[in-house]
Amino acid sequence: MSNKTIILTEDDESIKLVTSSYLQDLGYEVIMASNLRQLWKLIEDNKGDILITDVMLPDGELFDILPQITELREDLPVIVVSAKNNLQTAISATKQGAYEYLPKPFDLDELQNLVKKALERKKPQKINQKFKRK
Amino acid sequence: MINNINIHKHVLNSITFPVIIIDDLKNIKMVNSAAEAFFKSSLKVLAEKKIQDIFPFSSPALFLVDSCIKTGSIYKEYKVDLSTPMSGIHKDIDIEVTPVTDLKKIFQITLIEDYHEKKLLMQNENIKNTTSMSNMSQILAHEIKNPLAGIRGAAQIIEKKFDYDDTVMTEVIINEVDRIKRLIDNLQIFDSSSPIDLNPINIHSVLRHVREVMINSSKNKVRITENFDPSIPKIIGNKDQLIQVFINLIKNSIEAFENTSNSLNEINLSTSYEYGFTVKEKFTHKNIKLPIRISVKDNGPGIPSSISEEIFQPFVSSKKIGQGGLGLSIVSKIISDHNGTIELETNKNGTNFIIRLMSEF
Numbered sequence: 001m002s003n004k005t006i007i008l009t010e011d012d013e014s015i016k017l018v019t020s021s022y023l024q025d026l027g028y029e030v031i032m033a034s035n036l037r038q039l040w041k042l043i044e045d046n047k048g049d050i051l052i053t054d055v056m057l058p059d060g061e062l063f064d065i066l067p068q069i070t071e072l073r074e075d076l077p078v079i080v081v082s083a084k085n086n087l088q089t090a091i092s093a094t095k096q097g098a099y100e101y102l103p104k105p106f107d108l109d110e111l112q113n114l115v116k117k118a119l120e121r122k123k124p125q126k127i128n129q130k131f132k133r134k
Numbered sequence: 135m136i137n138n139i140n141i142h143k144h145v146l147n148s149i150t151f152p153v154i155i156i157d158d159l160k161n162i163k164m165v166n167s168a169a170e171a172f173f174k175s176s177l178k179v180l181a182e183k184k185i186q187d188i189f190p191f192s193s194p195a196l197f198l199v200d201s202c203i204k205t206g207s208i209y210k211e212y213k214v215d216l217s218t219p220m221s222g223i224h225k226d227i228d229i230e231v232t233p234v235t236d237l238k239k240i241f242q243i244t245l246i247e248d249y250h251e252k253k254l255l256m257q258n259e260n261i262k263n264t265t266s267m268s269n270m271s272q273i274l275a276h277e278i279k280n281p282l283a284g285i286r287g288a289a290q291i292i293e294k295k296f297d298y299d300d301t302v303m304t305e306v307i308i309n310e311v312d313r314i315k316r317l318i319d320n321l322q323i324f325d326s327s328s329p330i331d332l333n334p335i336n337i338h339s340v341l342r343h344v345r346e347v348m349i350n351s352s353k354n355k356v357r358i359t360e361n362f363d364p365s366i367p368k369i370i371g372n373k374d375q376l377i378q379v380f381i382n383l384i385k386n387s388i389e390a391f392e393n394t395s396n397s398l399n400e401i402n403l404s405t406s407y408e409y410g411f412t413v414k415e416k417f418t419h420k421n422i423k424l425p426i427r428i429s430v431k432d433n434g435p436g437i438p439s440s441i442s443e444e445i446f447q448p449f450v451s452s453k454k455i456g457q458g459g460l461g462l463s464i465v466s467k468i469i470s471d472h473n474g475t476i477e478l479e480t481n482k483n484g485t486n487f488i489i490r491l492m493s494e495f
Contacts, residue, residue, distance in 0.1 A: 014284025022291055056276065061176075083279035105283035105315055108290045 004119055007048035009033040010081075011058050015104075019052070022108045023115070035059045043069050048076065050118055052111070055082040055089060063092050070097035077118035081106055151246050158203050158239040160185045172245065173221045185243070190218050190417055195229050195243075202231040202241055216245070218417065219471075275318055286311040320464060330375060330471050334368040334494040337376070337428060341403050344380040348388070354399070356388055361404035368494040369426045375468045382461040383430045383487050390434035390485065402431045411490055415473055422473055424490035431486040442480055 006028050010016045020030040031047055033039040035058050042048060051069070055062045062080065070078065077099040082089050093101040099118045102111060146153060152169035156162055165173075165180050173180060173188050180188065189195045195216060198209040209231045216224040228246040289307040296304070345358045384401055391399040405428050412421045437445060446466035465487075469476045472491055479486040 012280045012284065015280065015287065018284055018287030018291060022287065025291075025294075063178075081283075083276045083283070104279040105286040105311055108287050 003027070003029060004049040005029040005031060005047065006115065007031050007033060007039065007042050007051045007053075009036075009039045009051065009053035009057065009062075011035065011054065015054075019108070019111070023112075026112060028115075036062070036065055040065060040069075043073055043076075046073070050115060051076055051078045052115070053078065053080060055080060055084060055093075063096060066093075066096040066098065077121065079111070079114055079118065081111075151244065154180075154185070154243040154245075155234070156185050156199070156241050156243065158241070160199060160203070162188075163240070169245070172224065172247075175220070188218070188220065189216060192418070198229060198231045199241070199243065202233065206233050208232045275321075278318060279315065282311050282314060330372045332370050332372055332472065335371055335373050335376070337366070337369045337371070337405060337426065337491070338362050338364075340373060340376050341380060341405070341428070344377055344384065345403065348381065348384045352388055354388070354391065356391070357398070357400045358384070359400060359402045361402060363406045366405055366407045366426060366493070370492040370494060371472050372468075375471070379465045379468050379489070380430065382465050386461055387430070387432035387434055387485065390432065390437075394435045398433070400433050402429075404429045404431070407493075408490075413473070413475060422492060424474060424492055426491045426493045428489045428491070429486055430489075431484060433484040436482050436485055437478070437480040442478060445478060446476070 006023055008016065008020055008023070008030050010019065010032070011034050016032060016034075020032060023030050031042060033042055037059055039051075039053065039057075043051075053062055066078070069076070078097065079100050079102060080089075080093040080098045081102045081104055082093075083104040090101040099121075100114050102114065146164070146166040147168075149166055150168055152172040153166045154162060154169050155164040162180050162183050162185060165177055170176055170180070175188075185199055186196055193214065193216065194211055195214050198211055201207075202209045210229065212228045213226045214229050216227045216229075224247070226247075230244045230246075232242050232244075234240040234242050286308055289304045289311070293301045293304040293308075341360065341362070345360065349356065349358060380403075387401050388399075405426065407425050408427050409425060411424045411427075413424060414420070415422050446462050466476060469489060469491075474489060474491040476490075477488045479488070
């Protein structure tokens with residue numbers, strides 16, 4: 001079905017293993033980053049169709065670079081997952097342009113639905129941009 | 135070449151007590167990591183605030199800051215209370231305000247917590263102290279939810295590889311993980327870093343909603359009667375949190391009925407307006423009127439006197455170990471966030487929780 005590529009940023013080995021194998025079974029390609037530095041490299045290299053990312057990473061907090069990510073890759077939907085389950089995290093995430101916030105421990109089926117929806121939402125935006133250019 | 139700005143930043147961050155740098159308009163310019171932890175906010179958030187936004191209203195600390203900015207001399211004060219709803223309880227803080235050498239209009243505020251006293255306090259008050267719960271909840275949230283996410287995900291993947299009939303055990307794993315998650319979310323209610331949103335609300339609609347929910351979700355037959363004073367004004371509160379309060383109280387009564395043979399289990403919800411009940415506000419010490427009286431009364435077996443004294447503390451319960459124990463402490467925390475009070479009257483003929491709240495008028 002889909003040969004879309006997902007960037008998964010997560011430093012917890014178990015979550016990485018579980019989430020990536022689940023998404024791969026669904027037919028997605030998954031590229032992994034374990035910290036902000038690796039994530040930023042992938043963003044700059046224009047990799048991935050969607051980003052699933054943790055908030056607290058070994059070299060910093062996602063929100064330190066999320067504005068730059070959404071600025072550089074306007075069309076890249078970002079799904080933020082975090083164990084810091086509070087309103088503030090959810091607000092920060094959406095304020096900074098994240099598509100959705102999912103508290104840990106999350107349901108993999110729910111994650112899959114979000115990925116699907118986010119990728120669908122992306123299409124009309126791209127078409128609009130093309131129209132604008134013409 | 136080593137960047138000088140970075141050295142300053144690292145030196146500042148390696149200082150173990152909170153340091154705040156402000157300008158002469160009291161804008162926060164920089165804080166170190168210890169200050170971020172102390173105020174439970176990131177540098178980013180703090181850098182948009184003024185010093186009077188993070189110190190308690192009318193605190194002597196603000197006077198020290200003003201004096202230092204005015205005269206350029208060093209000011210110190212010992213055992214200042216810097217507790218705020220945002221940062222939690224910080225009593226007995228030694229504070230020092232100094233102009234930064236060679237930098238005009240830049241001032242440094244240093245906070246020193248009395249570690250020996252603090253340690254002793256933590257040991258004595260231990261888990262009874264809700265502020266220690268607050269720190270614990272943050273550590274729990276992060277350190278437990280990550281492995282939970284791994285466990286839950288692994289169970290979901292295994293589940294997909296089995297036939298439907300074989301998924302009983304994976305369901306157990308998923309449900310139990312979700313149960314731990316709920317427990318942790320409940321613990322996080324004790325985290326007082328974010329002040330709650332209070333609005334005028336109709337308490338009767340809250341009570342009726344809860345009554346409906348509890349009648350429909352209760353296994354055993356329970357009678358919930360109401361005795362409302364329709365003339366009382368709106369109360370000042372947070373609807374979702376008050377729903378949680380009354381669900382917990384009624385649940386508590388229903389569970390108490392399980393220990394009794396009384397066939398006529400009844401819970402009565404009543405409201406009334408009472409003049410003259412005032413308390414002092416936690417931080418500003420102003421008098422607040424609490425004219426709205428709400429009572430949740432049951433005819434159950436009562437709460438054993440061995441635990442009724444500490445019933446609002448976390449994990450105190452007459453139930454078996456592992457079955458809850460946070461319900462009433464959450465109630466107490468929420469009511470306290472509403473500046474309200476809760477009292478308990480209990481004997482062998484029943485239990486009555488009386489809550490008093492602020493009213494709109």
